Amino acid sequence: ALQRGHLEKLPMPTHQKILPAPQDGYIETMNVEKIGLAGVKIGAGRAIVSDIIQPTAGIEFTAKVGDFVKKGDPLFIIHGNEKTQFHLIEQDLLESIIWTPNKVSRSPLVLQTLQ
Numbered sequence: 001a002l003q004r005g006h007l008e009k010l011p012m013p014t015h016q017k018i019l020p021a022p023q024d025g026y027i028e029t030m031n032v033e034k035i036g037l038a039g040v041k042i043g044a045g046r047a048i049v050s051d052i053i054q055p056t057a058g059i060e061f062t063a064k065v066g067d068f069v070k071k072g073d074p075l076f077i078i079h080g081n082e083k084t085q086f087h088l089i090e091q092d093l094l095e096s097i098i099w100t101p102n103k104v105s106r107s108p109l110v111l112q113t114l115q
Contacts, residue, residue, distance in 0.1 A: 017083065019074070019076040020073060021075050025101055034095065039089075054081065057079060
């Protein structure tokens, strides 16, 4: 809105799937490389230059490092027009999370401001 974009003109995905947490616990870390490679499998990125990007494909994070999540809570939402591909990445996404029963301190969002 602040950039005066026209989001209504962008293609919207026809399908989405919520991937629920398999257990209770705090999210200690996320393997974002594994998550990125999972995105490539559904067309949200490229493995090689000639790969075609699917503009409606993507992975939405609904939890982040440090969050306490209960079993069944949404972890990710997979978006796209090819719902038959969603199963290709579900295990990758679940394996990208390291769980702990202990509260996790979050790293600061901004480490320092340069002048």
